[in-house]
Every structure is written in structure tokens, then in C-alpha cells.
Amino acid sequence: MKLNRKFYNRDTVEVAKDLLGKILVHRVEGKITSGKIVEVEAYKGFKDKAAHTYNGRKTKRVEIMYGKPGFSYVFFIYGMHYCMNAVTREEGIGEAVLIRALEPIDGMEIMSQRRYGTSFELLKKRQIINLTNGPSKLCKALDIDKGCNGLDLCEDKLFIEQSNKQDFDIGISKRIGIDYAEEAKDFLWRFFIKDNEFVSKVK
Template sequence: MNISFFRKDGINLAKDILGKYLIREYDDKYIVTKIVETEAYMGVSDKGAHVYGDKKTDRTKPLYLDGGHIYVYLIYGMYHCLNISANKENIPECVLIRGIEPIMGVDDISFNRYEKDYKDLTSYQKKNITNGPGKLCKALKIDRSLNCKSITDGQLYISDFYYNNEKEKVLSDENINMEMGKRINIDYAEEAKDYLWRFYIKDNKYVSVKNK
């Protein structure tokens, strides 16, 4: 996707990247995953957002960049979370990537998460391999070294296609069945905690939390 794709408001970007491929390249590795769950954070008026009240700090600087820049932060001092800036420069909206489905490089994902091949994982480990923001960052070796970089620069990027092992081009599915729900773990956000700004592919097993 070129950078203009990301110059839209956070809600529409969160919807539009569902079903797209999140691809990671490092150390001759080529890992392909499908984005299956996202959350939108709508800037200075969103009480769930890091920039609520226009809090521009060194930490939140990537959110004020043009759409399509990477914002990585830590939670609990140990888990990274991946966000993509949305909209235009100085409109600090973003999308949190909450869940991805492994497509290619599954053993690399498995080793990054559990230090063993995928075939050696328990059913519990397989179920929980990438169904959460911290889990997927560990699976793809995403950390703050990617902070502020463009999502189009080649180390980590979003695409509507990938090449499989037979070098065939595989396109993303444009006809996904999307569900909406409340964002996760933002009870501090008062009325904003009830906004239906989480989006996910229905019945996908790599979604972290499904509506009851």
C-alpha cells in the first residue's frame, strides 16, 4: 500500500486494513500474516488515546506524523504494541493492530514466540500465538527500533498481496465479514470505553476477544 492509503481517518483505516497482509522482513526472513483485528484511536478528543487533550510528547511523536508511520510502545514494561498513524500530519489518529493470522513463515513466528517449531506447539500455544497486540509483536520481532519509520519502508509493511512459496501472487480478500465491538482494556476512558471502535473478521480464530 502506498502512503496515500493511510491518509484517512482512524476509523476508516482500521476497517480498511482488515484482511490486508502485514509482512515482516528481517535477517533473510519473510513472514506473511493477515490482519484480523484492529482498534481505532481518534486523537485529541478520544479519552482512550495517548494524545487525549493534545498530549504531544517524545513518546507520542509518531502519531503527529503523516499517516502511515509506525508507533510502537510498551505496556506493563515488557510487551510491545504496534500502531499505524492515520490521517494527515498533526492529526494524531492511529490504528492498533490487535490480531493477525499466520500465513507464511509460521515456524519463524513459532520460534519467536516459543523457541520451538510450530509442529511442536501445544493446541493452547497454537491458539494463542498471535491473538493479541503483545503476542503479535513478539511473533514478528517488532520493537521500538521500528518506531517512527514508514510502514512502506520494507522492513514491516502492509500489502494487499503477497507471493507464496511457488512465487504466485496471492491477493487479499475484499469481501470480509466484519464485526464491531468495544476496545479492550481502556476502562479509564469514561464514555469512550463504550465506543464501538474495535473491528475484526468474524469467526477468525486469531481474534483476541469476540463479542458475546
């Protein structure tokens, strides 16, 4: 069952934590790839100097973040990588959750070809872990790019669905790679499934 609009239209930190263990799915030309969400980061708009919408910043790039909850916000970094977010809160707020890492579930052969250009059965353990253990890695493995920006996560192409009930402990830390964000770099808005080997960074 896909997560509905109501799920995303809540406090961004709570949505981030609740996304752990859910399944991100992408359908491309009849091929399905998916993975369990094991690491996320919350970005809280106006008051968050690490957010693309800090202080009400409005550009063409961030229009999606100000739209309805439950849409994808995909941005390009370093001139070579994509990162995917799920927009949260009501329209006009400008908040989102970055999907930082997945544990692969469906379509691992497809993911392997996209990431390494070789068969999944030839991968070493470290390569398997590296398939989706980072925001840009998971986007490449699931073929999430600029064409996915603004997709409705409540429809059937790119979406997040419920998973079987599972028990896990949630780790909490500072977010990664935002040392420029002054006091916001210390906000404890990164959440991950403890002891999951697909988390991008343990410390």
C-alpha cells in the same frame, strides 16, 4: 503491493476497517514473517480519552503519531510488551490504528521459536492460535519492538500489503482494556473479522 501513503491519510475508523484482511509483513535479517490482519482498534486523537494524544498531549513517546500517515507507532506497556499501530490522517492530527491480532501466514517456524522456543510442528492447536492473537503476541512473533517505532510502512522492512480479494463479515465492538477512558470506553471502534479463530476476544 504495499499500501501507499494515501491509504493511511484518511478517516481513522475507515482505515481501521479497511486494514482487515491486509497482510502485515516484517523482514528481519533476510527472514520474513507475516500475517493477515484480523482485528484492529481505531484511536482518534484529541477527542478520544483512550488515545495517547488525547486533548493534544505531546510527549517524546507520541511524536510519531503527529507525523506523516503510514508510519509505525510502537509503544511499550506493562514494562514488558510492545504494541504496534499504523499512524493515520495528515500531520498534526495524532491518530492511529492498533493492530490487535493476526492470522499467521509466512514464517510460522520463526514465530514459534520467538514465542515458545520450540518448533512449530510441536505446537498444539491452542498454541498455534496463541501465536499472534493479541497485540503483544503478534509483536513478539514478528519481532516488532522499539527499533520498529517510526518506520515508514511504505518502505520495505515493516509494511502492510494488499491481499487476494476475500469475503468476510466485519464485527464491531467496544475497544478492549480501556475502562479508564470514561465515555470513550463505549466508542465502537474495535473491528474484527467475524468467525476468525485468531481474533483475540470474541465478546
